Amino acid sequence: MTLVEDLRAARRRFSVEFSPAHDEATAARQWRAVERLGALGPVFASVTYGAGGGDRAGTVELASRTARETPLRPVAHLTAVGQSAAQLAAVVDELVEGGVRDVLALRGDPHGDPRAPWEPHPEGLAHADQLVRLALARGVEGVGVAAFPLGHPESPDADTDLRHLLGKFAAGAGFAIAQLTYDVEDFLRLRDRLAAAGCDAPLVPGLLPVTSPRVLEVTRRLTDGHEPSWLNQRLAPLLDDRGAFREEGMRVAVEDGRRLLAEGVEVLHLYSLNAASNVEALVGELGLADAREGTCRTPVVP
DSSP, X not given: OOHHHHHHXXXXXXXXXXXXXXXXXXXHHHHXXXXXXXXXXXXXXXXXXXXXXXXXXXXXXXXXXXXXHSSOOEEXXXXXXXXOHHHHHHHXXXXXXXXXXXXXXXOOOOSSOTTSOOOOXXXXXXXXXXXXXXXXXXTOSEEEEEEOTTXXXXXXXXXXXXXXXXXXXXXXXXXXXXXXXXXXXXXXHHHHHHXXXXXXXXXEEEEOOOOSHHHHXXXXXXXXTOOXXXXXXXXXXXXXXXXXXXXXXHXXXXXXXXHHHHTTOOEEEEEOTTOSHHHHHHHHHHTOOOTTTOOOOOOOOO
């Protein structure tokens, strides 16, 4: 079964994201998280490319090991930042040789400053749809892309952004992961716009429990500074109480997850930050574990 077929058939499931570790101690903890979350039967496990595409070797290594040593289906991030087309082709070849069947094709953000003007490599690719075609031409089975519920920061309007997303599907992408948003309505509007345009490709929303002030900063980066005011209003009074902050952050994630499931979303993409406990709690609270693979721990969220 292809990944897109699995996504279409999924009922109340989840996918999970990991990032390459930067040292041996972190790598050991990360791998334990991979094994623990793998026991819950995610549809796939995505592996990021590092900031500005800065950890290609780590991505290839982690994705290939996941394919080789676990039942998980890795989806390796692939970005066009700072690489020629030939270098990108070589990375894809490495992934395919390592047993990785699927990639997430992303144009990516500039090194150092994500808000800096985008400049493609002189011998590289300028747009994600070109990366989709390259990956498929090198033997990748399935390609996912990014979708932006609030629109890409460089898109002048929602219609232009939708055309770009449809262009990525026209290039051969089979599914999309939506950029993190804490206003469920933003995601639902994008889903409705895709459907109205005649596109039924799976669209998977991202979910990240804001369990600490550090994670709140990560959230601000992932949402391009568009986290809703109500989220800050709920969390700001709890900055000095770590336990209460975590509990409220998990409660927000559960509320969003329940709303998405009630709206017919079947797969939620959970950002792990290379740790298992929060994802395990969410999976348990939302009933997302695949019964064929294992069961999850009892969550602590009331």
